[in-house]
Amino acid sequence: MKVIAIVGYKKTGKTTLVERLVSELAKTGKVGTIKHSQDEILPFGGDTDRHLASGASVTIGVTPTRSVMVLKTSDINSALKEMSMQGVDYVVVEGFKQSRLPKIAIGDVEAENIVARVDINATGEQLAAIAKAQPDEVTLPELIARVHRNPEIKKAGAIGTFTGIVREIAKNEITKALEFESYDVVAKERIAKIEADLKQAPGIVDVIIHHKTGRIEAGEDIVYIVVAAGHRQELFPILREAIERVKEEVPIWKKEMTVSGEYWVHDKE
Structure with a gap:
């Protein structure tokens, strides 16, 4: 499983580059993505939160069109372990500048373990080459x-x-x-x-x-x-x-x- 993060300042096009990278990697394998967000994915107070509050560590909401997994833990390592259980070949992470993950940085943003710097014009092929060059994250x-x-x-x-x-x-x-x-x-x-x-x-x-x-x-x-x-x-x-x-x-x-x-x-x- 190859893991790469894309980091940058707000409004610099991180999600756009994630989309390009995912589209390219999906041609050769199964891709998962992880988003570092300050917003709640699901609102507090609903049934999902009641399940977690009652003691559940994980809850999955299943709808007619998609499923959403919510973990009580909120660290990147737990998310990566869940990804590995899905059998993905690549994980593209948006954000998590402070993690030890290898990172593609947009512009002059500072972060640990930057393996490449790009601008918003980087192509999917260029981003995929960087991702595929990373060592495997084995679980x-x-x-x-x-x-x-x-x-x-x-x-x-x-x-x-x-x-x-x-x-x-x-x-x-x-x-x-x-x-x-x-x-x-x-x-x-x-x-x-x-x-x-x-x-x-x-x-x-x-x-x-x-x-x-x-x-x-x-x-x-x-x-x-x-x-x-x-x-x-x-x-x-x-x-x-x-x-x-x-x-x-x-x-x-x-x-x-x-x-x-x-x-x-x-x-x-």
């Missing part, structure tokens, strides 16, 4: 959806997943974040080989492995493994073997950032 729901799309899934009776997260408290140490670096070309080759090897095991239909790099905060996800198998007895040993082989064979280095200092784990060991 567990997206990987599960990818396994479900495998034509061989009809042979599976189970899908199992493993998620590694940043442990905040270990013994007497508190970890703020981890930073992972990898030798990208070799890491991708090794992961692909592990996936291919494990797919040869009896009863295994599919194996997908994804390991994140960069800074990952305490409690956030590090690695995802998804395995589809004919039976659960075949599935669980492959999940375990997958993570053990990733740790042993893939060149990824970890720096721990704790309250008492920072260090590369292999240096400490």
Whole structure:
């Protein structure tokens, strides 16, 4: 899933560029959009708000022509997770200047992680080239959806997943974040080989492995493994073997950032 945000000052044409970009991306994949708005999408006091007030975290209004999902959370990360569950190939975000998302900036607006600056005359083709150049934003729901799309899934009776997260408290140490670096070309080759090897095991239909790099905060996800198998007895040993082989064979280095200092784990060991 590719994610790109378009940011700019008010009345500079953000929505116009979003329209051009979405129209172009829709030629090659499924597109979702997220709008940063100060206005309420649905009015307070109606049935939807009563549902949320009663304790619902999510409510969906279904009408004869469209459906509207309302989340009690209001952060961009929650919205992106929902998008990933819809199986989209691209997400175009309008606004959210303060996020860490890669951004196309209109004019001289200031924001974090600007990957390109354009004016209102930018074409859909130009914007799409920028969006497609961004790294994939990978989530567990997206990987599960990818396994479900495998034509061989009809042979599976189970899908199992493993998620590694940043442990905040270990013994007497508190970890703020981890930073992972990898030798990208070799890491991708090794992961692909592990996936291919494990797919040869009896009863295994599919194996997908994804390991994140960069800074990952305490409690956030590090690695995802998804395995589809004919039976659960075949599935669980492959999940375990997958993570053990990733740790042993893939060149990824970890720096721990704790309250008492920072260090590369292999240096400490």
